[in-house]
Amino acid sequence: MKAAIQRLVLLAALCAALPVRADDPAPQAPAEAPAPPACEVPAYLLNSESTLAKVAAAVKSGKPLNVLVVGSRSSTIATQEASAYPARLLLMLKERLGSLPVNLSVEIQSGKTAEEVAGSLVKLVEAKNPTLVIWQTGTYDAIRGVDPDDFRSAVDEGVTALQEAGVDVVLVNLQYSPRTETMTSVPPYLDNMRVVAQQHDIPLFDRFAIMRHWNDTGDFDLFSATHGVELAKSVHACLGRALSKFVIDAAHLDQAQQN
Amino acid sequence: MTSIADTIAGHPRSDAAIAGREATDAAAPAITMPAVSERELRLDLFRGLALWLIFVDHLPMNILTWFTIRNYGFSDATEIFIFISGYTAAFVYGRAMLESGFVIAGARIMRRVWQIYVAHVFLFTIFLAEISYVATRFENPLYSEEMGIMDFLKQPDVAIVQALLLRFRPVNLDVLPLYIVLMLFLPLILWLMKWRADVTLILSATLYALTWYFDWYLSAYPNGVWAFNPFAWQLLFVFGAWCALGGARRMSRILASPVTLWICIAYLAFAFFVTLTWHLPQLSFLMPKWLEKWMYPINKTDLDVLRFAHFLALAAITVRFLPKDWPPLKSVWLRPLILCGQHSLEIFCLGVFLAFAGHFVLSDVAGGAVMHFLISLTGILIMSGMAWVISWYKRSADKEAKKGIGNADMAGGSL
Numbered sequence: 111m112k113a114a115i116q117r118l119v120l121l122a123a124l125c126a127a128l129p130v131r132a133d134d135p136a137p138q139a140p141a142e143a144p145a146p147p148a149c150e151v152p153a154y155l156l157n158s159e160s161t162l163a164k165v166a167a168a169v170k171s172g173k174p175l176n177v178l179v180v181g182s183r184s185s186t187i188a189t190q191e192a193s194a195y196p197a198r199l200l201l202m203l204k205e206r207l208g209s210l211p212v213n214l215s216v217e218i219q220s221g222k223t224a225e226e227v228a229g230s231l232v233k234l235v236e237a238k239n240p241t242l243v244i245w246q247t248g249t250y251d252a253i254r255g256v257d258p259d260d261f262r263s264a265v266d267e268g269v270t271a272l273q274e275a276g277v278d279v280v281l282v283n284l285q286y287s288p289r290t291e292t293m294t295s296v297p298p299y300l301d302n303m304r305v306v307a308q309q310h311d312i313p314l315f316d317r318f319a320i321m322r323h324w325n326d327t328g329d330f331d332l333f334s335a336t337h338g339v340e341l342a343k344s345v346h347a348c349l350g351r352a353l354s355k356f357v358i359d360a361a362h363l364d365q366a367q368q369n
Numbered sequence: 370m371t372s373i374a375d376t377i378a379g380h381p382r383s384d385a386a387i388a389g390r391e392a393t394d395a396a397a398p399a400i401t402m403p404a405v406s407e408r409e410l411r412l413d414l415f416r417g418l419a420l421w422l423i424f425v426d427h428l429p430m431n432i433l434t435w436f437t438i439r440n441y442g443f444s445d446a447t448e449i450f451i452f453i454s455g456y457t458a459a460f461v462y463g464r465a466m467l468e469s470g471f472v473i474a475g476a477r478i479m480r481r482v483w484q485i486y487v488a489h490v491f492l493f494t495i496f497l498a499e500i501s502y503v504a505t506r507f508e509n510p511l512y513s514e515e516m517g518i519m520d521f522l523k524q525p526d527v528a529i530v531q532a533l534l535l536r537f538r539p540v541n542l543d544v545l546p547l548y549i550v551l552m553l554f555l556p557l558i559l560w561l562m563k564w565r566a567d568v569t570l571i572l573s574a575t576l577y578a579l580t581w582y583f584d585w586y587l588s589a590y591p592n593g594v595w596a597f598n599p600f601a602w603q604l605l606f607v608f609g610a611w612c613a614l615g616g617a618r619r620m621s622r623i624l625a626s627p628v629t630l631w632i633c634i635a636y637l638a639f640a641f642f643v644t645l646t647w648h649l650p651q652l653s654f655l656m657p658k659w660l661e662k663w664m665y666p667i668n669k670t671d672l673d674v675l676r677f678a679h680f681l682a683l684a685a686i687t688v689r690f691l692p693k694d695w696p697p698l699k700s701v702w703l704r705p706l707i708l709c710g711q712h713s714l715e716i717f718c719l720g721v722f723l724a725f726a727g728h729f730v731l732s733d734v735a736g737g738a739v740m741h742f743l744i745s746l747t748g749i750l751i752m753s754g755m756a757w758v759i760s761w762y763k764r765s766a767d768k769e770a771k772k773g774i775g776n777a778d779m780a781g782g783s784l
């Protein structure tokens with residue numbers, strides 16, 4: 111029943127997306143080759159009511175776009191950093207934005223709670239001077255069982271600091287990890303990130319729902335115990351692609367470029 | 370182990386005796402024990418249902434998950450379980466307190482607490498086995514961070530001691546510690562109820578409000594808080610006890626009023642709509658922003674008022690449309706549910722174990738939607754089968770033992 115609902119949703123989403131697709135310029139296809147073809151993300155998972163105004167302004171005025179990804183270990187793949195989603199995101203953004211220079215730096219802070227990371231965000235922004243900060247968090251807090259209320263105030267504090275520093279913010283939530291589902295309580299952390307995103311009117315990239323969608327549709331088998339690094343690479347490639355679409359949509363860059 | 374609910378049924382002989390004694394006691398206490406000649410099957414039915422739902426919710430998402438109530442409103446099976454536990458516990462031990470006094474009833478409650486504690490430790494052992502197995506077998510670079518959950522295995526001594534202190538409670542194992550703490554305070558609750566039932570309920574609501582105001586909690590290991598805050602969840606338990614000790618009857622006029630009915634229906638419909646927007650995010654544009662800001666997050670740890678109200682609405686409608694003598698309660702079809710509800714502690718533990726086992730099968734033997742469905746179904750069948758075996762023991766084996774045919778347990782005395 112659930113799969114059926116999702117099929118329907120997918121179908122509806124595709125129908126909604128069709129006219130847009132038709133207008134899309136075709137020639138971008140060849141460079142996309144490394145991403146496996148089957149990891150479509152339904153449009154509703156990539157829609158955000160919030161906009162990335164600063165990114166839009168930067169692109170419009172032709173300034174270079176500086177992106178900073180702050181994340182934990184799930185934002186990278188050990189020894190394969192070039193295949194992790196931030197690197198893939200950079201590739202996709204460059205492709206989509208054509209001549210515009212795009213820079214991306216990654217700050218991996220593994221083994222830190224949102225509270226610990228939140229305190230260091232402003233310093234990072236001062237050092238890297240980004241237009242957009244993509245903050246992936248929640249996993250470590252969920253593992254440690256940090257009080258969800260404390261987690262929410264930490265994320266809230268971090269986002270507030272970033273906004274005061276004058277950058278756009280995108281939150282990225284936890285991975286869908288069915289194998290550890292019985293051991294970690296993930297929902298409170300997902301809920302609280304959604305709340306913070308709503309309160310600050312910033313886009314939330316729902317990595318959890320997207321990965322679960324891929325698992326349900328059979329694009330990826332995220333459940334089985336042993337996998338080589340290949341699965342991680344493909345999932346990250348797909349995440350990078352989805353995230354690039356998400357950022358471009360939220361900043362309305364497709365329209366900006368047409369103007 | 371004897372489950373709480375069993376004692377309710379008692380034996381027909383003793384029930385008659387109790388009813389007689391109650392008549393003489395009737396004048397004295399502030400609370401009254403309804404003279405029950407027959408078991409309240411609705412309680413068993415819904416506790417059984419709650420146990421099935423908890424089991425299904427503990428498995429990964431699958432088709433059956435869509436039949437669990439948490440997908441249609443704010444509250445879930447935990448509320449049902451805690452409320453009914455409060456109800457039955459007050460019913461059984463409240464009677465014991467009237468008959469035999471505070472000390473005897475208190476002692477019996479403490480024995481029950483010990484049983485639940487042992488059950489919890491048993492489940493923790495199974496959890497340890499599961500997590501150790503996964504830790505040694507799981508090899509997936511995609512989830513290297515999520516594997517951090519195994520870190521406590523580096524210090525098993527600390528983890529085990531913390532678990533025995535109820536401070537280290539992995540996911541799925543947090544209902545029993547709550548139950549233990551609530552039962553621990555049951556003597557006090559009953560003693561207060563015997564004095565003034567309504568005042569006890571008001572005190573409980575005050576504690577709930579203060580907990581929200583001052584943000585009281587119990588800390589957990591390695592950090593964080595109890596997933597079910599006993600200071601908040603006690604409200605549901607005490608409310609259950611209050612209903613059992615005559616509150617339900619006094620509320621019957623409110624429950625029968627059409628105004629209540631329509632408020633409940635409206636609220637349930639609202640909750641259903643809100644839940645729908647979680648599953649179909651395309652609909653979320655229908656939700657006003659101010660409402661979202663006011664409402665979210667719906668806090669399970671501290672039993673959000675929205676959840677409590679949702680449970681009340683569900684309960685009110687259930688009581689209204691499902692009379693005590695509803696014929697299907699005696700039918701064969703509802704028998705498995707009722708049997709499970711009658712042996713709640715055993716079946717709860719079995720359910721947690723089966724959810725772990727189901728996870729194994731899904732990940733290491735075969736996956737897929739069909740397998741998933743079969744596992745859920747098999748689990749429910751095993752739970753029902755076990756409940757039947759336990760009640761057979763109660764009915765037949767123990768009866769023989771009482772005749773003096775012999776039972777090792779008798780030396781130590783059994784309940």
